[in-house]
Amino acid sequence: MFIKNNKILLIFLTLFSIISIVFVYNDYFLYQESIIHITDIKNKEIKIEGVNEKNYIQTIKGTIKNGPKKGKILTFKHTGSESSVYDELYHKGNDIFVELSNDNETVVMVSGVKRDKYVVVLFVIFVDLILLIAKKKGLLTFLSLIVNIVITGVAIWLYHFNYLKIGILPLFMLVSILFIGLSLYITNGKSKKTFAAIASAISSLFISFGLSFLIFKLYKGNIPFWTMEYVEVIFEYENFFYVSVLLSGLGAIMDISITLASSINELITKNPHIKYHELIKSGKEISKDIIGTMSNVMLFTCWTSIIPMVVLATRNYMSLANAIQYYGEIELIIVLTSCISIVLAIPISLYISALIMHPKKEALK
Amino acid sequence: MILILSTIFLILLIIVGKARGFKTFILFYTSFILIATYILLMKLGFNALAIAIIICLLVSLFTLFGFNGVNEKTKSSFISIMIILIFITILTFLVSKNANIGGFSSDSIESIGGFSYEIGYNMNYVMIGIYLVTSIGTIIDTSISISSALNEVHENNPKLKQKELFESGMNIGKDILATTINTLFFAMISFFIGYFLWHQSETLSLMLNYKSLIQEIIKLFICFIGSILIIPITSYVFSKRILK
Structure with a gap:
């Protein structure tokens, strides 16, 4: 089995890691929501009377990554707070989900960061480590995890549609x-x-x-x-x-x-x-x-x-x-x-x- | 209810584990108090990341030396846990720094609605701290299992060389790993069931992008990664130190 041969395992894992990460950094086409990649950002602190909190107005410049206006550069403003309980402050390099106006010219609302790449990076590290360190047993452990996730998914689906009554x-x-x-x-x-x-x-x-x-x-x-x-x-x-x-x-x-x-x-x-x-x-x-x-x-x-x-x-x-x-x-x-x-x-x-x-x-x- | 369940827990522990069972009970509630202290320090406004690391240190010290005594097993485990803690802190920080991982998403608006959001405390750092504190429990558990088992191997067969001892640590670790991954998965499963029942009628890309889900998935992966990496590190540190 491939897992017993270290060289093949290493090649396989390197390929798997590179492909997954390159894919997730470029998977904008999968989304229906518009995504903007932030290329430049300026923060300006605003003082609100009686509030013990730093709030910022961010001037964000970014490129649209999907949809009909792909490639277009937009500049817009966004307000967020330091504590980020319910709002967010963005950083240069973030991909963010936005809602565009009907003519696709301005940003109406920012709804959050596209976080799939962080999840995929951790997933890749997890898979690499479990296979490198535990080899065959690692593969089996990973398989049983996948099986459990699938069973959970099917159970939720069965319950949702009430097939089993x-x-x-x-x-x-x-x-x-x-x-x-x-x-x-x-x-x-x-x-x-x-x-x-x-x-x-x-x-x-x-x-x-x-x-x-x-x-x-x-x-x-x-x-x-x-x-x-x-x-x-x-x-x-x-x-x-x-x-x-x-x-x-x-x-x-x-x-x-x-x-x-x-x-x-x-x-x-x-x-x-x-x-x-x-x-x-x-x-x-x-x-x-x-x-x-x-x-x-x-x-x-x-x-x-x-x-x-x-x-x-x-x-x-x-x-x-x-x-x-x-x-x-x-x-x-x-x-x-x-x-x-x-x-x-x-x-x-x-x-x-x-x-x-x-x-x-x-x-x- | 807590009182009833704690009493049953204590009685069962003493029946099954005698003195060690009683110690387990003390350890459980000490950890509980440490977590409460951790929250208290956050309420008082200390740096969330720094106190998370201090709490992890205290939990490790207490579990290893307080519960298992000062010996070569616990010393090696402590060193390994510190190495992992540094690694996990860096990894978590790198991954979460720009991901705005803290705070709440719109699906928890009903629970947070009554509060002011201007708390003057950065929720992103709170979340990074939580990742560290969550993973420390399983990291300690795995590490102490490996060093105890390796100690047993070493005592039964003192002639084993460092490399052989390391190999045998890795073999023990592989067996532990399968059950650890399961334990972690099931410990968090009820969140996922609740989450998907709540969001069941939404589109897939929307359903998979809520912050509350991503937070929990990242937490699971960080625990997984910590409990895998601790295996070679504990095996190495223990085999190196015992044959010195």
């Missing part, structure tokens, strides 16, 4: 089984170990979800659903919250289950005559090492998403405690339930893996 929660429960099965199968191949990991992950997921569901139903009044993002448009917002709870910890649960399945497999390979209770005892020792920074990963990756909102609120009039409680509580609930399911996954995976992989099982029958 089921609610969002049952839909994503089914989908989560697919996520687990495919992710673990793609990255670990077909083996008893993978099977044990899949079985443990699915049982851990549903046992811990059942537990949190029960707690949430009992103390329903204490969940501030209305502070959730996008709650205004999602009809089943309560179920959407349960979907978030179900899926957020899914990756971490898979992590735990495959780690334990591998360790149990290792123990059995090293000592095929190991007794079941000895296996459980060694497994418990390993479990202690697994508990650790995983809950922190959840806290840092999930909970930090509330920061922009909390900064805006506290820089206004809200106190830190109030802002964190208002904007952070629902996210913290999701993080905590994920942490609970991570901890629960450890003993569940241990027993299920040991049960599935212990060689004496056949003899006991």
Whole structure:
């Protein structure tokens, strides 16, 4: 396979990187919106009485990059603030989306920066690194990521058009089984170990979800659903919250289950005559090492998403405690339930893996 | 609700992990307090990027030396994390500097509507800082897993040369990588589901160009890149230091 040969891999990645980056720097034709490339910019500070903020009038000169007036140079004015909460200040070299007047002569409105190139540059770095560092395993990891993205997309599409005539929660429960099965199968191949990991992950997921569901139903009044993002448009917002709870910890649960399945497999390979209770005892020792920074990963990756909102609120009039409680509580609930399911996954995976992989099982029958 | 869930979390941790479980709980809430402090410092108007870096440093120090003790494993991890932190800061800064990545887009107008936008604080730097703080959790996790596993390998087989130890670190890393990428993806998935349900009836080019989506995608990629790069760096630093 090409991935085993370093030279071919390097050539492939160089070509892939160059083509993607050149493409995204010149993909103006893909857009219906007019795009202007800024060639020159002048900032003039304006003072507004009573406002603790630097505001600027920008005189922007740029070239139209697509549409019938391609190549035409326009000069226009734009106002923005230093803090850029809802407006923006542009820089030389930016490509910006604009709305042109009917005769294509003047700029009516600037709607924002064209950011696809930043995303593509990071994507290229990610693909290059994962393939260079992890080779075949990297390719499989990348594949399983793509599969998961596609499944998510299809699930959203199915829900949107209501093809399956089921609610969002049952839909994503089914989908989560697919996520687990495919992710673990793609990255670990077909083996008893993978099977044990899949079985443990699915049982851990549903046992811990059942537990949190029960707690949430009992103390329903204490969940501030209305502070959730996008709650205004999602009809089943309560179920959407349960979907978030179900899926957020899914990756971490898979992590735990495959780690334990591998360790149990290792123990059995090293000592095929190991007794079941000895296996459980060694497994418990390993479990202690697994508990650790995983809950922190959840806290840092999930909970930090509330920061922009909390900064805006506290820089206004809200106190830190109030802002964190208002904007952070629902996210913290999701993080905590994920942490609970991570901890629960450890003993569940241990027993299920040991049960599935212990060689004496056949003899006991 | 937070109290109920925290109690359950604590009880389960102690049952499964005994003393180490209790330490995990302390670590979790220390990190929580550090993040709250980070926001407080931003409220007070300190430089968003500088405090993000300081918070990352504190989190690393606390997680590595406070939680895992001072030893060769944690020292090597700390050095590697600092190298990655510098790299990620430069990368994030280069990518986001001109991208106007901070602030809110029109799809969050309802949440921010009640506030004044003139806060005198640059949201672009806030966002760059958030990228660093978000990625530090997974970077520490990956790094400590690799150095612990390598330490195990070294103790079982002290004759291994630096190159062999490095190779074995890379092999361990490859296995960790697959699950880390999944963990990160699913940790952020509910945002994407919510986002696409909200924007489902818009045209594709419009749907894909909201700032809120781009912010989240860039965050995901930066976490990915950090957790990949930490693998060779930790393997190298640990294998170099342990055989000195």
